[in-house]
Amino acid sequence: MSVAPSRLRPRSSVPNEILKRISNGTCQPDAPIPPTAMFGEEFGVSLITIKRALRVIQAAGVIISVGGKGTNVKKQARILHTLDLTAASFEGTTMKLLCIIRERISDRVMLTFRPPREAMLCVRKTIFIDDMPFLYDSTYLSTDVDGEIVDKFAERFVAEALRYYNILVTNTDLVIDAAPGTGQVEEVFGILTEYPILRGFFKFSTDTADVSVYGVLQAPFERLSCSVNFPARGRASRAAGPRVNASGPRS
Numbered sequence: 152m153s154v155a156p157s158r159l160r161p162r163s164s165v166p167n168e169i170l171k172r173i174s175n176g177t178c179q180p181d182a183p184i185p186p187t188a189m190f191g192e193e194f195g196v197s198l199i200t201i202k203r204a205l206r207v208i209q210a211a212g213v214i215i216s217v218g219g220k221g222t223n224v225k226k227q228a229r230i231l232h233t234l235d236l237t238a239a240s241f242e243g244t245t246m247k248l249l250c251i252i253r254e255r256i257s258d259r260v261m262l263t264f265r266p267p268r269e270a271m272l273c274v275r276k277t278i279f280i281d282d283m284p285f286l287y288d289s290t291y292l293s294t295d296v297d298g299e300i301v302d303k304f305a306e307r308f309v310a311e312a313l314r315y316y317n318i319l320v321t322n323t324d325l326v327i328d329a330a331p332g333t334g335q336v337e338e339v340f341g342i343l344t345e346y347p348i349l350r351g352f353f354k355f356s357t358d359t360a361d362v363s364v365y366g367v368l369q370a371p372f373e374r375l376s377c378s379v380n381f382p383a384r385g386r387a388s389r390a391a392g393p394r395v396n397a398s399g400p401r402s
Contacts, residue, residue, distance in 0.1 A: 165194055165204040173213060178224045184214060206343065215341040245282075248305045249275040249335065256291055256365060260326055264354040266365050270294065274304045277339050285374050287336050290366040309364055313357065322356040329372060340371050347372040 169190065172178045178185075187201040194201070205222065208214050215225045254273050256266040271291040278286035290304055303312040310320060331345035340346075348369050355364040 165190075165196060165200060166207045168194065169204060169208060170213065173208075173224055180224050183221045183223050209343055243280055245279045246288075246306060247277045247279070249277060249339075251275075251301065251305065253294065258352075258367070260328060260350075260352050261365060261367065263326065264324055264352070264365060266291065266354075266363075267293070271365070272296065272301060274301065275335070276305060284339050285370055287339050287369040288366065289369075290364060292364060293361065296362070309355065309366060313355070313364070318362055319358045320355045321358050324354040324356075326352040328352075332369070332371070336369055340374075342371060349375055 169178075169184070173184075184205075187198050187205070190201045190204075191198050205214065209216060209222075213225055214222050216222045251272060251274050253270045255268070255270050256262065272294050274288075274290045274292065276288050277284045278288055290309055292301060292304065300312070300316060303315055307315070313320060328350050329347055330350060332340065332342050332348040333344070336342075336348060337344060337346070349372050351368045353364075353366055353368075357363065
């Protein structure tokens with residue numbers, strides 16, 4: 152069916168029209184969006200314009216493309232947790248091991264921790280909440296670490312794996328930043344290249360000689376928020392310290 156000229160929409164309004172349908176529930180979370188041809192016919196614009204509009208919406212974290220399954224409305228969920236990487240775990244999580252490889256730490260941010268120059272064992276896994284990936288975890292261990300310990304890192308959070316072997320964290324160095332997603336991160340979260348990612352780099356020093364752990368946790372900016380509390384010192388210690396929320400813009 153052709154569309155009357157009066158019903159044609161400006162190209163710039165197409166993303167907003169699709170977003171309206173998502174926000175008002177016409178397109179439900181986890182459900183596929185209508186085919187591009189249907190949108191093109193209804194809005195009276197080319198398929199190229201529709202595809203561009205969908206890229207804009209996907210870059211905003213509203214829809215997700217899944218290989219072989221099409222494009223779905225993204226379930227909007229945001230996790231808020233205390234910025235304490237020594238916590239044993241997050242409630243309701245599951246994990247999927249991606250790989251264990253040998254590689255040198257080369258990220259400029261992590262180099263501020265002065266890691267070893269030689270190759271380390273890198274354990275990469277995805278952490279899920281309600282079957283939705285919300286953290287991409289890369290943990291670096293010395294290559295002489297016992298294989299059984301490596302297996303624990305593959306199936307548990309770092310601090311939990313250390314405690315299992317009675318290894319205590321004595322100091323934590325932490326750097327938080329944001330950067331475009333790249334490589335396997337894009338595939339895990341189904342995001343576009345250069346989609347903003349919240350990253351938490353850490354170094355754990357422990358009470359066991361020669362056991363230091365380096366790593367980075369990554370999540371799309373709209374999926375994770377962190378909170379931290381700084382208690383006051385000295386005479387003012389009885390007063391509550393300031394509370395800081397480190398979070399990206401909400402979608």
